[in-house]
Amino acid sequence: MSRIRVALLGASGSIGLQAADVIAQHPDEFELVALASGRGGEQHDALALSNPKARSLIGGSAEDLQKLVLDCAPDIALIATTGVVGLSATVAALEAGVAVAIANKETIVAGGDVVMRAARSAAERKGTDVLERLRPVDSEHSALWQCLVGESLDRVRSLWLTASGGPFRESTAAEIAAATPATALKHPTWSMGAKITIDSATLVNKGLEAIEAHRLFSVPMEQVKIVVHPQSVVHGLVEFVDGSTKAQMGSPDMRGPIGYALGYPVRMDLGIPNVDLAAHGSLTFSPPDLVRFPGLAIALEAGRAGGAAPGALIAADGVAVTRFLAGEFPLGGIPQLLHDAVEQFGVRPAPASVAEVIALHEEVTQFAERWSGAD
Numbered sequence: 001m002s003r004i005r006v007a008l009l010g011a012s013g014s015i016g017l018q019a020a021d022v023i024a025q026h027p028d029e030f031e032l033v034a035l036a037s038g039r040g041g042e043q044h045d046a047l048a049l050s051n052p053k054a055r056s057l058i059g060g061s062a063e064d065l066q067k068l069v070l071d072c073a074p075d076i077a078l079i080a081t082t083g084v085v086g087l088s089a090t091v092a093a094l095e096a097g098v099a100v101a102i103a104n105k106e107t108i109v110a111g112g113d114v115v116m117r118a119a120r121s122a123a124e125r126k127g128t129d130v131l132e133r134l135r136p137v138d139s140e141h142s143a144l145w146q147c148l149v150g151e152s153l154d155r156v157r158s159l160w161l162t163a164s165g166g167p168f169r170e171s172t173a174a175e176i177a178a179a180t181p182a183t184a185l186k187h188p189t190w191s192m193g194a195k196i197t198i199d200s201a202t203l204v205n206k207g208l209e210a211i212e213a214h215r216l217f218s219v220p221m222e223q224v225k226i227v228v229h230p231q232s233v234v235h236g237l238v239e240f241v242d243g244s245t246k247a248q249m250g251s252p253d254m255r256g257p258i259g260y261a262l263g264y265p266v267r268m269d270l271g272i273p274n275v276d277l278a279a280h281g282s283l284t285f286s287p288p289d290l291v292r293f294p295g296l297a298i299a300l301e302a303g304r305a306g307g308a309a310p311g312a313l314i315a316a317d318g319v320a321v322t323r324f325l326a327g328e329f330p331l332g333g334i335p336q337l338l339h340d341a342v343e344q345f346g347v348r349p350a351p352a353s354v355a356e357v358i359a360l361h362e363e364v365t366q367f368a369e370r371w372s373g374a375d
């Protein structure tokens with residue numbers, strides 16, 4: 001059987017390196033045909049050295065990434081870049097018949113209709129379902145996808161995303177608002193890139209994920225629910241109309257969802273231990289607190305509002321997290337900035353093309369870079 005040819009965008013990042021590990025564990029099943037990173041560095045160089053046949057690109061533009069994917073014609077492109085730099089490569093890959101494993105939230109949240117249209121038409125052409133063409137990598141969405149295999153979406157009552165609650169689960173509103181990067185970067189259960197770790201501390205990440213689920217699974221925002229589950233054992237649950245609920249559990253190891261997306265429908269043995277329920281003893285669940293975590297409330301509202309609001313939200317969040325990490329304001333500045341950006345840009349219609357998505361992203365980015373809190 002021929003190997004699955006994989007193009008890896010964002011190779012030197014947290015997801016990229018774990019994907020490279022999945023591929024390296026299964027050399028008979030996968031072949032890495034392209035590697036792209038931003039600044040590059042030792043990790044990228046090591047990957048390029050151990051995959052000498054793979055095309056290697058460092059610091060490419062959106063157009064370069066698109067060209068890389070189209071030139072090497074992989075079976076699957078894993079989009080693990082940050083920001084919107086991978087958006088045009090994603091759409092071009094779908095249009096060219098390349099399956100996409102999507103880790104990058106911006107692509108789904110900001111790219112919205114544009115990406116989903118490309119995925120739907122790719123699925124129609126291939127005679128597959130949409131999720132075979134656009135495969136979720138985020139652990140919660142992978143969980144929902146796994147629960148939905150063999151099910152019909154019109155029999156679904158709700159999709160539930162679990163949230164660890166982040167490092168401030170027990171903190172007061174004032175403590176959360178005053179938090180600094182040193183404490184916010186300490187995620188209790190997952191080891192991830194800095195941007196997503198801060199998004200997990202504000203719970204904005206869970207709002208972005210709710211929008212992602214709404215898009216990927218084509219269900220109304222109102223049907224996407226969130227529950228805080230500090231043990232990060234259950235990643236997602238699907239409630240069906242007959243009162244039945246399916247849940248997916250797994251160790252907090254992103255190689256699981258990455259392997260599922262790359263190997264689908266075959267499950268890969270990645271040496272990840274199964275969850276030991278008896279060792280956990282108890283699993284707990286509670287509703288999220290939208291007052292202590294105003295960023296989550298703003299993100300959910302942006303998802304419900306639709307139009308340009310999700311794109312404005314995620315663009316503003318990219319800058320807000322960078323400015324927070326640079327020490328320009330405490331954690332409480334992030335929701336304030338998000339609120340102002342969504343209020344200003346959210347009323348616009350949804351972008352209708354890749355160029356419109358990028359244009360909105362750039363405009364909101366500039367607004368967020370100038371934002372002082374007194375606007």
Ligand SMILES: NC(=O)c1ccc[n+]([C@@H]2O[C@H](COP(=O)([O-])OP(=O)(O)OC[C@H]3O[C@@H](n4cnc5c(N)ncnc54)[C@H](OP(=O)(O)O)[C@@H]3O)[C@@H](O)[C@H]2O)c1
Pocket residue numbers: 009010011012013014015016036037038039040041044058059060061065079080081082083085103104105106137138139190191192193194195196254
């Ligand atoms: N980490 C997780 O567990 C996790 C879970 C779910 C979803 N996600 C999502 O997956 C995406 C990646 O997350 P991450 O945590 O892996 O981020 P990360 O560690 O910051 O890695 C980002 C990657 O993107 C690369 N990149 C930036 N600009 C690029 C360009 N122009 N061309 C090619 N590559 C470029 C970076 O390269 P350099 O470092 O060389 O600049 C790096 O390899 C994010 O959208 C995140 O929300 C992550």
